[in-house]
Amino acid sequence: MSKAFLIAAPWSNSGKTTLTLGVSRWFSNQGYNVQTFKCGPDYIDTIHHGTAARKAAINLDTIMMPAQHMIDVFERYNAASDISIVEGVMGLFDGAVKDEGSSAAIAKMLDIPVILVVNASSMAYTIAPILHGLKTFDPQVKIAGVIFNFVKTESHYAFLKEACDTVGIPSLGYIPPNKEIAIPSRHLGLHIEDLFENVIEKAASHIATHISLPKLLEHTKTYPKIDPKIPVKTTGEKKYRIAVAKDEAFTFTYLENLKWLETIAEIIYFSPIRDQKLPEADGIYLAGGYPELYVEALSANTTMRNQIKQAADRGVKILAECGGMMYLGTTIVNEEGTAYPMAGIFPFHTSMQDKKLSLGYRKVIFKDIEIWGHEFHYSKVSNDDNIPTVARVFSAREKEVATKIYQYQNVYASYIHLYWAALQQPADLCI
Structure with a gap:
């Protein structure tokens, strides 16, 4: 039992x-x-x-x-x-x-x-x-x-x-x-x-x-104890290779999201802090975490930053959430006011100065996809006034909020931690 x-x-x-x-x-x-x-x-x-x-x-x-x-x-x-x-x-x-x-x-x-x-x-x-x-x-x-x-x-x-x-x-x-x-x-x-x-x-x-x-x-x-081998729905043959960032700076993932990805793709984990080579993959997933605590190491790994920028320029699909989004900006400014260069895919800067909490459930409407997630961060974005959002975002009370979904070629980035494990089919926002 x-x-x-x-x-x-x-x-x-x-x-x-x-x-x-x-x-x-x-x-x-x-x-x-x-x-x-x-x-x-x-x-x-x-x-x-x-x-x-x-x-x-x-x-x-x-x-x-x-x-x-x-x-x-x-x-x-x-x-x-x-x-x-x-x-x-x-x-x-x-x-x-x-x-x-x-x-x-x-x-x-x-x-x-x-x-x-x-x-x-x-x-x-x-x-x-x-x-x-x-x-x-x-x-x-x-x-x-x-x-x-x-x-x-x-x-x-x-x-x-x-x-x-x-x-x-x-x-x-x-x-x-x-x-x-x-x-x-x-x-x-x-x-x-x-x-x-x-x-x-x-x-x-x-x-x-x-x-x-x-x-x-x-x-x-x-x-009562039952057979735990409940079948998990798959989408057939694994057609993709997805590189998932995983180290001290990128840790905030929903396990079911990763399990969902495993049904359609081979997952290769890599460290933006330590690794010198970005795995060859059809997509890259940069989850949230604590990049602000590891800005020196992330910035110092210019080889990885450059390879991720080159992958974005080639049209590789990249999904970045919160800390992952910060990593794709031009700089991260720590609490002391020091700016550290990042991947430079987007022209915005993120800063840990004058911290203010933003949080809440978010419903994202992107093309014909409705997907839910959650926003929780203290940092803020600057220099993004000329970057349009590519989706509409609403709170749990159906009030539209100003949180942006940024796009550069096949790169999508936002402060929102998305939950896609309940999706029935692979979505453009995810892979």
Whole structure:
């Protein structure tokens, strides 16, 4: 039998990610095959999930993905695991529009129970009406238990447990605060990965010391074990070779996108930081990441920059997203104001100075293709006023936004991380 549950919270900063990482690692340490998932478009948490569970994590999203596609993705990976742990996004019912795309919507669609983690550092019995509201707001969302986080004493926990008893939700215990398991800032980049292994192990030990994780499994959904070899649709013979950038600077990919590409193409990975030769390929994919942290190395590799520019001039198809788009510009300006030359395919510059967050779901209308993605960045573009956009872009609320899709010959670049794994046929925007 396999088990599945979703870790959610009433509000952000409750400890969902720390709990997910610690619980995933603990079960992995016990010999379980653990599959982690992340609700929403986040491609950073999935990297850390994969580290914790020792297995690549998968995104689940009801905005970017058609409902049946998302269900199929979950069932395919769940069938091959012993325990599936889904981390929610923001508060339980927080979605792009009302509760659309929320943890609750995904839990309901997948029919899996929710384990709530509550930041109770400043809470006592008043948590009772909050829990009551979460339990009754949508009865189809099954709250199977509560874990209270940042609780220092048994006397404090007594009030919280009484609240659970009043509301009729099982209390699964409490976790005291521990500075050693605090997750570092996500925008520090992958150079914090060497710290994460130690943090995850400490989180696993700390959580298991205070919470009975075998008992937690009793509150999850049980699935009969089935043949995990669910067929993945292919488009026949692999007709393409696609070079995919993969190193410290280019890491933000959706695993299902790469799996989709593998059904139509041979994938060759390369490093714009270290490699001196660009693989021969029909297409190049430059995903997002942290190019601003590696501007010196990227700029210093003039051989690779020149080869990518030459490939663009020859008409090779290139798709660049966010950090990949920055790499194709003329320069990247770091926070100190130093400009580093990049590939020079586009005349614009991107800068990390005067940072301002831009984020949200994006629907892209390109020719006869509708494709969804997500925008998340702090950098800004300059010197692009004379570059037209080749697509219309809308928010989840159907409001047109100014985010541009740039084109040079067969090169397409934008700040948007696209999700194309649900496409039925290969699209010009993707290959």
